[in-house]
Amino acid sequence: MARKPTKAATPPAVRANAKDSAHAGNDAVPASSRATRAAERRAAIVDAAMEEFIARGFAATRLDDIAKRAGVAKGTIYLHFKDKESMFEELVRTVIVPVVTRLTALPPPAGSVRDLVETFASNFLKEVIGTRRGDLVRLIVAEGPRFPSVADFYYREVVSRGIAAMRSLIELGIARGEIRQKNLAHYPQILVAPAMIAVIWQSLFARHAPLDAQDMLRVHLDLIFGERSTT
């Protein structure tokens, strides 16, 4: 869609003293420079690929479909990615990084630890569970074993950081007396486990039995921090 609007859009002035009469048509790039256009295309491909990989998994996804969805020709994909595998790998990186940075841009540690964790959980709910990004998590779980580099990357960039962050929070909670269970700091996974389960549940069983993730997480936090006094 909107395949070749450029030709008409080219302001004549731009081509003023163009001497390259032979193949002048191509470089009629308007406002967005060539580089920008390329970046846009790449983004379109990444988005399309994401959709397809999530829907079908790596092996069953056809580059043809990605190209169609992205509105580019199949060959164009190869101008941006070496092959299907590296596309998948880079894709995961590309999509994950901003998520991580957003989530780790934690609000300054004001208020109680529980508040912090709750804010975090609430962000997670909005940003991940039941969204495309949640599906990405499932995709990584699915394809991880066949793409060690992806699993490694995910572990390094997301999991280990997340675990570390959770551990800090837990330790802070323990220090402040909000958390009783001292051993919890050894297994921050416990803190996130229900959230992860919620992600997977939504992908697989939502239509059998919808899950109120928010409420579940609240109950879980009550377990850890003690039931909240209803103010």
Place this chain on the structure above:
Amino acid sequence: MARKPTKAATPPAVRANAKDSAHAGNDAVPASSRATRAAERRAAIVDAAMEEFIARGFAATRLDDIAKRAGVAKGTIYLHFKDKESMFEELVRTVIVPVVTRLTALPPPAGSVRDLVETFASNFLKEVIGTRRGDLVRLIVAEGPRFPSVADFYYREVVSRGIAAMRSLIELGIARGEIRQKNLAHYPQILVAPAMIAVIWQSLFARHAPLDAQDMLRVHLDLIFGERSTT
């Protein structure tokens, strides 16, 4: 299931003074009747397919490889399964059912609820986490969206039952005063979440950061039941 009943069933007396010397050599493999052989082959195929599907996922698995691994010809697979898809679906059923029946054959509810849950968790640890069966769980998470029938089956046979069983236990725990958190009964998922995370963790990140699942589960139970008084 009644794998080799023939051997025992053959009355020794019958062959006492057997004079069929002519073709005595054949019965080097006499006992396994045709039906038995067929069952064995089918089992071999199921095993091989399980390995391959786990290792590569559905789409990337080649029937050729399954056949090779099972030690049968490719065509033989089609004597047992309609096509690749139904093989996958039946496979999951075949493998899951015994697991379910074993796990649901709960020890009689003697002792405290915590003991019950602990026993259950310990079984789960031994039988599932880090085993082929654990990988199967990951496989289902991975392929579920593309195999609704598999996801449905898994939900019906495993998840919903498991959830129900956990809920009963939780309610029992609440009734007996072992569990404080009344709301936990609404989300039995919380009880199992760390176990599931452990399963997935072992599949994906074990080599980066091994997880002591047993200890983690213990900590989690402490969270729910209160820290165990070290007698």
Place this chain on the structure above:
Amino acid sequence: MARKPTKAATPPAVRANAKDSAHAGNDAVPASSRATRAAERRAAIVDAAMEEFIARGFAATRLDDIAKRAGVAKGTIYLHFKDKESMFEELVRTVIVPVVTRLTALPPPAGSVRDLVETFASNFLKEVIGTRRGDLVRLIVAEGPRFPSVADFYYREVVSRGIAAMRSLIELGIARGEIRQKNLAHYPQILVAPAMIAVIWQSLFARHAPLDAQDMLRVHLDLIFGERSTT
């Protein structure tokens, strides 16, 4: 399952003075001798194969289907025929020969030539057009080029004889003054052409436009012998 019930089922009386103790059970064949049974089976296979080959052509016919239709096991076919090709070839022979002998068993040349030809045509109508045998003709037309031996056989046994017979009739007709066109004797094909066309028409276009073969043949004979005086 009920594999060898014979041994036990054999009434002792029957085996009274049987000295062939070793494999006495088999020959419990009632009225029809073993040879007869074999011939019956062969006939069943031939019939089934005929149906299938006509319906699907040689290449697209599955031995499995033939076996099923004939009520025998696939392997049994190989007890009667070397392979699929020779089955097809022998089949055509088997089926054609009786047709030929019946058709060539012309009624003694009494009456006019036209009467003779008409009798012949009427037989042909009943015995061939719109019947399985008519389909066989189409089958031979279809597979002839790939089965030279079949085409050869068909030419030798059916076509050349038929042509010769027709030629005799035509010559007789000319001699008796019933036929004017002397040259017709050079092309007996002309005499049979409409009959053959009728055969093919029924196979291919009957449902679009049914053809009254009998009437057409009458008109054709009128053309050759002159319109019949309606006495």
Place this chain on the structure above:
Amino acid sequence: MARKPTKAATPPAVRANAKDSAHAGNDAVPASSRATRAAERRAAIVDAAMEEFIARGFAATRLDDIAKRAGVAKGTIYLHFKDKESMFEELVRTVIVPVVTRLTALPPPAGSVRDLVETFASNFLKEVIGTRRGDLVRLIVAEGPRFPSVADFYYREVVSRGIAAMRSLIELGIARGEIRQKNLAHYPQILVAPAMIAVIWQSLFARHAPLDAQDMLRVHLDLIFGERSTT
């Protein structure tokens, strides 16, 4: 055949003062636009497929062989046809249509009806009998029952039209007193029957007994129109 007519077709003038020295080598095949090339390839595939289908029938024909004969890769076939079946169906259409249009482009009805029919027959002889197109007729007879759509198409486009045309001619002949047999108009099949037989004969029995189709048709016409007065 007629693979690269482009070379000759390229008007020299076009390349007169070409300054595109840089990559002048490429345009050794300039004229044939992509569309032209595609059409050529498609034609090559159609030709090759025609040969193979005629030689082996539908089921026994391998796409591999068609591709090889057409000088394209197997995958290329699928750029032009959905699958083997539709290739066969489209093929028949593609090949038949021009034949029909040519044959129906009858010379203006000048002269006697017999002359007309004779002209027609002579065209038929040259264009169909003993040619690839004749084999196509046999192919349709052979595969028709398994390809109703092909039989339908053939009936609609060829047979029904041909029958109608023949009927008109016969009626004209009757009106002009050239044909005595009034009933012939009911069965135009009789008029064409020997021609069809000739087609089939050439395919199947030519090597056993060659048939002088031309002479046979003449004799047949004598039968219908009366023997020609030897001028």
Place this chain on the structure above:
DNA sequence: TATGAATGAGTGTTCATTCAT
């Protein structure tokens, strides 16, 4: 003799990748 499970070569079809335009 009869069976039908087992085989594996063979075939239609797909799809990642290339490359001339």
Place this chain on the structure above:
DNA sequence: TATGAATGAACACTCATTCAT
């Protein structure tokens, strides 16, 4: 840069043929 026609290796599935029972 971008295209999409062309490629051909790869794969699911079939089926004639064999052979242990």
